[in-house]
Amino acid sequence: MGIWHRRTTAAERAAEKELEELREWRRNRFRILVCIDGTDASYEGLRFAKEIGQGDECDIILLYVRPIDQGLRSGGLQIRVARENMLEWGLELPGVQYLKKGLALLTEEKAMAEQWSAKHTHTNLRGDPLGDNKVEYRHESGKSIVLKLKTAPDAASGILDQYELGPYNVMILGAPSRWQGELRSFWDAGVAQKVAMLSPCSVLITREQRDGKGFLICTNGTEHSMDALRRAAVLAHLTRNPITLVSVALDKAERGMAEQQVSEAKAMLAEDGIKVAEALTRVGDPVAEIKKLSKDYALTVVSDSGKSRLKRFIRGSVAFGVMGQARNSVLNVR
């Protein structure tokens, strides 16, 4: 990574133009990037992707990022030597099995063979015997499922880099075992946390709790929050999940305002023909209150207020607090 944005050559500009056309086409589709790392939480994310990505206009991309060689950590012997040895034993490299398992969760093998066409793409990469690999399965309806094995300096960079290659509507990652506070993340932010911080699109952090009363959608009445709420409500409506709205007032004096926010949100959704099962208001610390409520729901929806990292560092962020502390899956809408 350089300090200056790089100037591009003519060839790069041509490739960029081609990519931009592809991106333009992709913008008309609902694209879900599911990051698979073999954990149960990441497969939970895949199940969620399957649920929301049933339509023909939805594409699901399964991504596994393999860190590039770390010569010092492996004592000066490149890890590629070990990986080449594994390949010569006829063993699959890490990630391949995870992606195959993911594909099996999305669709049956027989249906895949009969109704989907497959296209393999390989990109050579120095430092790794396998490079980047992609298998795109395309259905005659236009829907596609992509398995991508990517090499990057670290998993978070690889995931964020993948966004640059094709815009996504939502990125799904399994919840980490620990979610660091803003101060700790300065030292060491985990993969999910780093992606959640820097991703330009919505991010869903999945946890294994799936049972619950549908979607808990949080609002604070701002324009951004209402827009996020509408998009989350459409998602809930399409997947036939009941919707509960909640607004948290910091103290009793603000309770009236919170009640007004949820009733405005309810009215807005009613105009769209979306029914709200319940509308709640709570008083107290927003993160703690939402956390308490979240245990009864399959998914909590928050919206990023658009605070800069510095502001989040100093004043904290409700969306980030909820993503880290909730017991269920959390969707941060951007």
Next chain:
Amino acid sequence: MLIVRSQVNLYYFWEKRWFFISMAVGAAMLYLPVPEGLSQEGLIVLAMSVVATILFVTEPIPLPTVALLIVVGQILLLGIESTKVAKSLMTDSVLFIMGSLMLAVAVVKQKLDKRIAWLIVQATGTQTVWICFGISLVSGILASFIGEHTVAAMMLPVGITLISLTSEDRNKVRGLAAVVLFSICYGCSVAGIGTPSGGARNAIMIGYWKEFFFDPGNPDAGRYLVDYVHWMAYAYPVFLLQLPFVTMILFLTFKPEYRNLSRAVARLRIQVLSEGPMTPADWMSILLFFLVLMGWIFASEIVGMGTVAILGASAFLIAGLVRWEDVNSGVNWGVVLLYAAAISLGVQMKDTGAAQWIAENFIGLLSPIGADQGLGLWAAVSVLTTGVTNTMSNGAAVAVLGPIVLKVASVAGESPIVIGFVTAISSAFAYLTVVGTPACTIVFAAGYLKTSDFLKVGWRMVIMSTLLMLVAALLYWPLLGV
């Protein structure tokens, strides 16, 4: 502001924050008043060491860049002539590290791993516990001579084959995968200290002993020229002592789902039989490595261990057993440069008195708790090294700590040989993290283990290894005349 944002990648500053923090810390240290007992040059070297340590741990820039900065720092900040700095980069220890890495690639490329695997299961039978002990024992013995990274790379497919032939479903073999793979990496880790060729850290410590204490005019100082056999006499028993405990701890921590691997062993046999008999090239590579080993044992005192290592690597290349392209792509040359620069900085720490100053202050801190000599000091040095090695590679840990602990030994009136061994051996106790030892990093790359698995079993390994090493230091090493 908008123009600046369109031209400048602001995210760059966030990603490189530890680089800027380390530079700010270094600059601040240079402007501090020189502490009593420390020279201006000593303060500069101290600042460079602190900066290098922060960069080793946080890795905001490619690590070989740290080596380049150390070289530039010595020339620009300390005013040392560039030719002198360049000369200080290439020592016998560095040649040895370079030659050992080339040999490592050559050995892995010989594809002897299937035969080794078959030898293990033939000797151990099909019980999981004995196979794991056999894997640790054989991995350990090999790793002690050809380096833990080499053996981890060779044995990894063996372990994964045994696991995947038992069950394709990873959830059904979680415990089995843990015991088999940890048997490889911990077997290699405890063995890496067995001989000088077991790991770069050993060569670094041997280089420091020579640089710090050897005086050609003093016959008594000859004991600081530690050769291959001398090292083995101290360290090999410590490795062997730990082996049975490795298997015991692994089976107490992870409960393998399968107590017998007969199905996997039968399939492995078919794979090995398909390889056919040993070829002349196989025998040639075994012979060459045996000759290198003999060279280290009998000739290293005369020509240096590094010379034997690079001669061995040359022999593999001349015999056509490995291609230069494979060696070139398999060795991370930046690591060689990094170790060279770290050793060079370590020597500057001695020459400028910085190591002496830190040592005196370290002893001052330890004396109120009675840990300024004997067993207490050994334990303190071991704990310090274990802490540092779990945050960076063990070679870097020894390169950073070596000059300090050897001066601590001098200040405390302890044997630098004992303290040096305590440091080098403790640097292998990086069982808690994936990045601690090369073997752990390589085995983790297979994707079967979680980072939490290392913590789960690592703390037991740390306690076991520390206790056994201290027992050896207390009861066995005095028998060698320390």
